[in-house]
Amino acid sequence: MENKTLRVLQVVDSLGAGGIQAFILNINRNMHLDKIKFDYVVYKNKEETEFYDESVEKMGGEIICLEKNTGIKRLKSFMDLYRLQKDKKYSVVHIHGDRAKSFFEAVVFKICKTPTIIMHSHNDRISRDKRFYHLHLGIQNIIRSLWKYVVDYEFACSTNAAQWMFSKEDVRDEKAKVINNGIDEKKFIYNKNVREEYRRKLKLEDKFVLTHVGRFSYQKNHDFLIDIFNSVNKQYSNSVLLLIGEGELKEKIQDKVRSLNLEDKVIFYGLCNEIHNILQASDIFVFPSHYEGLPVVGIEVQAAALMAVASDAISNEIKITHYWKSLSLDSPPEEWAKIILKYKDGYSRKDTSEDIIKSGFSAMAISRNLENLYMNVDNNQKSGNK
Known part of the structure; x- marks a missing residue:
């Protein structure tokens, strides 16, 4: 009897450009698609297109759109999820998130008697500017000890992300396992010719190029990033800041740029599917996040041998090459600028792909x-050994 392709359901807020999505798609691309295909639950209107939609469809995945609700109306979303699982009967469900909503999604699948449920933590806290922040924090503290009753596997992108989501006992006993955010390391190997080509394309041949990749949100701390760049520019006027991304705070940051008369120095590039080439063209990466799980772009930057000056709020697990420098957010912009400007006259950029592989961040191995795991739990379910 011919084996059917196993369809694994990935539950994620959206397929927009972001670190969680980049991780899942990197894994998806390296799967044997004749054995496993990923379907995706996202919360959006069917008519709305997102950054990774086309990639998912090319790999044979189905995008299942549920209505995006908040507050008490979220109960309807959970009911929709219940009906979906009752209809589709996925044997393996992999939930990605960083807060309590993911727990209630897992409860829905548990009620549906889903054979295998995986929870994957992708952040080490929630934003302080979130509405009802302390209420969310209280709920998080309660559910931390309840995951083991609802899911079969607990995954996290870093130790901090595991400690944020799961109980101390589960982290201590290694029931909560760290799954590295893998990348295609060969794609990012530093190439001088690519660098020159993209600097010409971007009209940045003679500039000192600072780059940041990330959503315009509180988490990514663009407000402080602009202060840093302003300090850099005052000391070295031949510098530019390249911002890759979109988000709810973009207009606010644009206003700040205008107020500092930096319009001709800050490039709002938008979304981009050529991050690997942009990193080649850049001179330094600046990453002053308030918090992170373990950002995929942080591994990509090191794979491109691009020096990064980053917030020490990011787990030290991310430092896998000497191209990563950590600095406190309590340090003034001038201190950040001083370190950044050390690299304005260039530095050696080498192939770091072996470092990425040895450190366990190759998407292929992950x-x-x-x-x-997916195939084994599915086979065990079929044979009644779960």
Whole structure:
């Protein structure tokens, strides 16, 4: 009898450009698609298109759109999720998130008697500017000890992300496992010719190019980033700041740029599917996030041998090459600028792909491990050994 392709359901807020989505798609691309295909639950209107929609469809995945609700109306979303699972009967469900909503999604799948439920924590806190922040924090503290009763596997992108989501006992006993955010390391190997080509394309041949990749949100701390760049520019006027991304705070940051008369120095590039080439063209990466799980772009930057000056709020697990420098957010913009300007005259950029592989951040290896897990739990379910 011919084996059917296993369809694994990935539950994620959206397929927009972001670190969680980049991780899942990197894994998806390295799966044996004749054995496993990923379907995706997202919360959006069917008519709305998102950054990774086309990539998912090319790999044979189905995008299942549920209505995006908040507050008490979210109960309707959970009911929609219940009906979906009752209809589709996925044997493996992989939930990605960073807060309590993911727990209630997991409860829905548990009620549906889903054979295998995986929870994957992708952040180490929630934003302080979130409405009812302390209420969310209180709920998080309660559910931390309840995951083991609802899910079969607890995953996290870093130790901090595991501690944020799961109980101390589960982290201590390694029931909560760290799954590295894998990348295609070969795609990012530093290439001088690509660098020159993209600097010409961007009309930045003679500039000192600072780059940031991330959503315009409180988490990414663009407000402080502009202060840093303003300090850099005052000391070295031949510098530019390249911002990749979109988000709810973009207009606010644009206003700040105008107020500092930096319009001709700050490039709002928007979304981009050529991050690997942009990183080649850049001179330094600035990453002053308030918090992170373990950002995929942080691994990509090091794979491109691009020096990063980043917030020490990011887990030290991300430092896998000497191209990563951490600095406190309590340090003034001038201190950040001083370190950044050390690199304005260039530095050696080498192939770091072996470092990425040895450190366990190759998407290929991580994909194989997840593929084996998915297939084994599915086979055990079929044979009644779960």
